[in-house]
Amino acid sequence: MPELPEVETTRRCLEAELAGAAVVSSEVRRSRMLRRQPRPADFADRLAGSTVTGFGRHGKFLVAELDRDLSWVTHLGMSGRIAVARAGAPEAPHTNVVVRFAGGRELRFVDPRTFGFMAVLADDELGSVLGGLGPDALTDLPRSAALELALARRSAPIKALLLDQRIVAGLGNIYADEALHRARIDPRRPGGTLAGAEIGRLRTAIRTTLAAGLRWGGTSLDDLAYLLPDGTAGEYKARLRVYGREDRPCRVCGTPIRRVMLRQRSTHWCPRCQT
DNA sequence: AACGATCCCTGTTGGC
């Protein structure tokens, strides 16, 4: 579930907790977590002795800047989360990577399904991981004209195009459904059929939806998946309009929310509000 | 090129 609001919430916590901290050592317990690191041995070698100057984000990628011109990249995948704790405090199951900082705190990467990954990359390696990403949906959302151009003549469902990180980076399955409900657009519509006014509504809906998710600390669907780095849950789930609400009444018109599989991803919408 | 299916991995849930 980690999508842009969850990653940005995580980033803000890490910036407050760990910006300026020096890495002492790291421990990788599942080597699969380093599969995007060109030479896996570089990970621990490059982290040791590095200082984190700040935490950034592009789409769903968390990008910590290190001194020495290195970037420490984390993707949370489906089930990943970051925890910050004191060394020695009880560990969650599936703690796959631990990075220890001077002063006795550590960053823990918990990820049961291991779809997430970490890598410490030099500038010339960064492109192979972040290169294909489109503009960030929160900080750099394209203007309507640019969005219209990106969707023109596309036959894929608009929902699928919103999930394509090359067009806009940051939306996932939850917030794509939520934004389309806010925009009153049927998720199955071919992207190329969206008219001018609809593009504007979609753009506004993306901004509003992401801002709302962020305001509530993201969406924690259950206690086993996404949580904030301090272990508390994001509160946006209670405010979702369509995701996970099949057969329950639309919050706008009362019509039962419908669900279909689109590109193997479950898709929720209101058949009355969204056309 | 663009599109859709499949696979990666582990855990939970719902139906029989």
Added chain:
DNA sequence: TGCCAACAGGGATCGT
């Protein structure tokens, strides 16, 4: 109760 299939926040890759 027990078992097994279906499904879950993402994305790389492979046919067509």
